[in-house]
Amino acid sequence: MADQTSEILAQCIADIKxxxxxxxxxxAKYSQxxxxxxxxxxxxxxxxPPPKVTPSPIFKTRARANLLAKxxxxxxVTKGRWLxxxxxxxxxxxxxxxxxxxxxxxxxxxxxxxxxxxxxxxQDALPGDMLYPxxxxxxxxxxxxxxxxxxxxxxxxxxxxxxxxxxxxxxxxRNRFIxxxxxxxxxxxxxxxxxxxxxxxxxxxxxxxxxxxxxxITYHQGVLNTSCNQVQVEARHVVQNALNVSDQGLDRTxxxxxxxxMENTSRIMAQVFEAAQAGNVDEVDELLGDYDEELSAFMExxxxxxxxxxxxxxxxxxxxxxxxxMPAEIPEQARTAIENARVRTMEGIDHxxxxxxxxxxxxxxxxxxxxxxEEFMYQWQGETAPGPENWQYAWDExxxxxxxxxxxxxxxGDGQQNGAGSQGGSAH
Amino acid sequence: MEPNERVNMDNEALWIEQASKGxxxxxxxxxxxxxxxxxxxxxxxxxxxxIAEDLTQEVFLRGYQAIHNFRKMRSPFVAWLMTIAxxxxxxxxxxxxxxxxxxxxxxxxxxxxxxxxxxEARLEQQRLxxxxxxxxLEQQQVIILHFIxxxxxxxxxxxxxxxxxxxxxxxxRALKELRCILDKETN
Numbered sequence: 001m002a003d004q005t006s007e008i009l010a011q012c013i014a015d016i017k018x019x020x021x022x023x024x025x026x027x028a029k030y031s032q033x034x035x036x037x038x039x040x041x042x043x044x045x046x047x048x049p050p051p052k053v054t055p056s057p058i059f060k061t062r063a064r065a066n067l068l069a070k071x072x073x074x075x076x077v078t079k080g081r082w083l084x085x086x087x088x089x090x091x092x093x094x095x096x097x098x099x100x101x102x103x104x105x106x107x108x109x110x111x112x113x114x115x116x117x118x119x120x121x122x123q124d125a126l127p128g129d130m131l132y133p134x135x136x137x138x139x140x141x142x143x144x145x146x147x148x149x150x151x152x153x154x155x156x157x158x159x160x161x162x163x164x165x166x167x168x169x170x171x172x173x174r175n176r177f178i179x180x181x182x183x184x185x186x187x188x189x190x191x192x193x194x195x196x197x198x199x200x201x202x203x204x205x206x207x208x209x210x211x212x213x214x215x216x217i218t219y220h221q222g223v224l225n226t227s228c229n230q231v232q233v234e235a236r237h238v239v240q241n242a243l244n245v246s247d248q249g250l251d252r253t254x255x256x257x258x259x260x261x262m263e264n265t266s267r268i269m270a271q272v273f274e275a276a277q278a279g280n281v282d283e284v285d286e287l288l289g290d291y292d293e294e295l296s297a298f299m300e301x302x303x304x305x306x307x308x309x310x311x312x313x314x315x316x317x318x319x320x321x322x323x324x325x326m327p328a329e330i331p332e333q334a335r336t337a338i339e340n341a342r343v344r345t346m347e348g349i350d351h352x353x354x355x356x357x358x359x360x361x362x363x364x365x366x367x368x369x370x371x372x373x374e375e376f377m378y379q380w381q382g383e384t385a386p387g388p389e390n391w392q393y394a395w396d397e398x399x400x401x402x403x404x405x406x407x408x409x410x411x412x413g414d415g416q417q418n419g420a421g422s423q424g425g426s427a428h
Numbered sequence: 429m430e431p432n433e434r435v436n437m438d439n440e441a442l443w444i445e446q447a448s449k450g451x452x453x454x455x456x457x458x459x460x461x462x463x464x465x466x467x468x469x470x471x472x473x474x475x476x477x478x479i480a481e482d483l484t485q486e487v488f489l490r491g492y493q494a495i496h497n498f499r500k501m502r503s504p505f506v507a508w509l510m511t512i513a514x515x516x517x518x519x520x521x522x523x524x525x526x527x528x529x530x531x532x533x534x535x536x537x538x539x540x541x542x543x544x545x546x547x548e549a550r551l552e553q554q555r556l557x558x559x560x561x562x563x564x565l566e567q568q569q570v571i572i573l574h575f576i577x578x579x580x581x582x583x584x585x586x587x588x589x590x591x592x593x594x595x596x597x598x599x600x601r602a603l604k605e606l607r608c609i610l611d612k613e614t615n
Contacts, residue, residue, distance in 0.1 A: 003593060006600035010581065040603040043610065047556055047575040055467040055481065063485045064459055071452045071492045237450050 005033060012037065013044050072233055126166055127177035149195045150209055156192030157216055160185050164220045167227050167239075178235040182242040189217070189249050200256045207260055213253040220246050254305040261298035262315055265291055266322045269341075276334035277327050284334045288341050295345065296366070299352065303362035309353065312362070316349045335388040343391040344373055444505060448495045455492050462506045463488070465577065469510050472557065472576060473517045473568070483520060487513045503586040507579055511587055514569050559609040567602035570595055 012026035023041050027034045055063075122131035122138065139159050146152040163185035170177065196213060199206045224246060228239040268291045275283040302311040323342040326335070348369045355365030376398045380386075386394040440461060446454035466487050471480040490512050491498075498508050560571055569588070573579045574595075581592045588595065 003597055006596040007593070009600050009603070010596040039607050040600070043556075043603055043606050044575065046552065047560075047571065048553070049468075049576045049578075053468050053471060054464050055484065059481050060463055063463070063481065063488070064456060066485060067459060067488050067492070068452055068456055070489055071455060234453060237452055241450055 005036065008033060009037060009040060009044075012041055016041070016045060072236065126170055126174065127181060128174050149199050150204070150206075153192045153195035153199065153209055154212065156188040156195065157213060160188040160192065160220070161216055163188065164223050168223050172232075175232050175235050178231060179238045182238045185220075185242055186245045189220075189245060193249055193252050196256060197252070200259055203263070206256065210253055210257045210260065214250065214257065217246050217250045217253060221250070250304075251306050254301050255307065255311070258298055258302040258305060258311050261294055261301055262311075262318060264294045265298060265315075266318060268294055269319075269322050270325075272338060272341075273325065273327055273330075276330035276338065279331055279334075281331055281333050281337075284337055288337055291341060295348075296370075299362060299366040303366075308362045309356055312349055312353050312356070316346065316353075319345055319349075332388060336385065336391075339388045340391050343395055347395060348373070440505060444495065444498065447492065448498075452492070455488075455495070458491075458505065459488050462509055465506055466509050466513055469572065469577060470513050470517060472572060473513075473561065474520065475557070475561075479520065483513065483516050486516055490516075503583050504579070507573065507577075507583055507587045510573065510577065511569075514565070518565055555610065555613065556606075559606050559613070562609050563602055563605055567598055567605060570598045571602050571606075574599060 008030050012021070012023075012030070015021040016023060016026065021029075023038070023045070026041065027038055030037060122135040125131035125135045139155075139162070142155050143152065143159075146155045163181050166181050167178065167185075170181070193213065196206055196209055199209065221243065224239055224243045228236060228243065231239055268287055272284055272287045272291065275287060298311075298315065302308045302315075305311060323338075323345075326338055326342075330338075348366065351369040352362055352365040355368070356362055376395060379398070440458065443454040443457045443461075447458060463484065467480055467484045470483045470487070471477065474480055474483065487509055491509050494512070498505060560568055563571065566588070570584060573584050573587070574581070579587075581595045585592045585595045590598075
């Protein structure tokens with residue numbers, strides 16, 4: 001009943017306010033509720049909004065200024081980002097860094113020589129310049145004529161590079177263009193990454209492309225950080241947004257690189273199995289060296305993502321399945337080396353996952369494990385190493401501190417010593 | 429919907445989108461658009477200009493910090509701001525248990541109205557306002573949003589996450605409660 005009266009009351013209020021009925025009309029229509037409705041309708045209709053109540057203009061202006069001061073984005077501290085970058089460069093061997101620098105110089109020279117032509121006269125144009133529309137037209141034309149996903153992705157990355165260059169050269173009186181520049185930067189970066197993702201999903205060779213993305217985005221972040229502190233306060237949030245997008249872009253790139261590295265380890269292990277079946281033990285050793293390198297590279301790039309634990313879990317599952325495919329009929333020496341790699345991989349992943357659970361970094365944990373494994377392997381120098389099935393047992397014993405160097409070795413599964421003469425896993 | 433109103437709605441949607449991406453200037457535009465209504469809503473509840481000003485500033489600051497949550501809702505943006513205002517008013521009353529004096533300048537009137545009429549209207553509104561402030565918080569909110577701010581039941585329902593029927597029931601009970609309060613005062 002209360003609900004029904006509530007509905008009638010609400011309807012009467014609406015009708016009276018809309019001029020469709022008077023109080024008396026409503027009371028006549030719902031005469032059985034007259035006693036209850038009449039006072040309530042009178043009160044309801046007496047409630048009026050207070051007219052012309054507005055805050056003072058002084059308050060509005062002051063409150064607006066206060067609000068803006070409090071919500072204005074703060075630029076990140078540049079040092080933190082570059083520290084992260086310098087940590088990553090430290091991980092790259094000096095020789096590789098030199099090669100990368102040489103490639104970069106070659107790219108710069110190539111671009112400079114092409115830029116001499118009249119067709120590229122607009123390349124230095126900035127938003128607001130007369131030649132700027134021509135510049136963007138040429139960019140679109142390049143995109144149009146880029147046929148493969150890889151070249152399209154590279155072109156988008158190059159355009160994103162150009163926007164960053166424009167931001168760094170934009171004079172102070174053209175701040176109004178920053179929003180458009182940054183929007184276009186974000187668009188091209190995301191488009192390029194989408195295409196790279198497609199390439200990775202299709203199993204294409206995306207390593208080179210992803211390296212480019214990683215290098216360029218890291219560079220973009222440096223420029224964006226500097227610009228964020230230099231642009232007018234009103235434009236700061238736009239640069240901050242672009243920084244967030246580039247951060248996400250770098251994370252996406254690292255995840256893709258991790259995926260590629262993981263697939264590479266699986267591919268190499270398949271080659272190991274083929275070589276083992278062919279009885280080519282030397283090739284098995286060589287390929288297991290490549291496998292180790294690729295696995296370490298996977299750990300390095302996974303550690304730079306925001307989901308290192310998830311990637312470790314995927315690696316554990318994926319590589320576990322790969323090792324299950326080991327052919328039955330292969331030489332014992334090869335089997336010993338492959339089993340060594342299997343135990344090393346699984347134990348290493350478990351160690352890293354456990355250490356990460358305790359707040360340690362993935363790379364630290366992985367390097368710690370590698371040192372420990374090296375020490376474990378050192379014990380078998382000059383002695384007969386465990387046989388194919390006994391690496392797990394030997395490692396477990398070593399971990400429990402039961403094994404003393406040179407004193408004993410792990411028993412084989414059938415209770416016999418393994419005398420294959422192998423020094424264990426691959427020779428590295 | 430009037431063309432100007434449509435333009436404002438479109439602009440508002442754009443500014444909300446931009447503000448939720450961290451654009452303070454867009455949020456400042458939303459502030460310009462709604463500050464009067466939020467201020468009025470709070471002033472009606474607290475009847476003190478200084479407190480209304482402080483709380484109005486706080487509403488917009490909290491609104492900016494929580495604007496991502498708004499996108500999931502289907503109520504008007506200003507109504508969402510009013511729920512923030514409502515919560516701040518509740519907090520205010522919890523930490524200031526004494527009742528506040530009524531401000532004389534809340535009720536203004538047209539300059540052509542006679543002084544006697546102005547005085548009567550002021551007294552009547554003050555009486556009603558005082559009675560509304562004695563209602564339960566949820567009832568206050570429904571009465572103010574519907575009668576003072578002119579929101580539809582559907583909008584209030586979306587905002588308070590209740591059915592329209594429940595809002596009409598709350599309104600009914602609130603009016604009955606108001607009647608009791610006003611009767612007691614008269615007697």
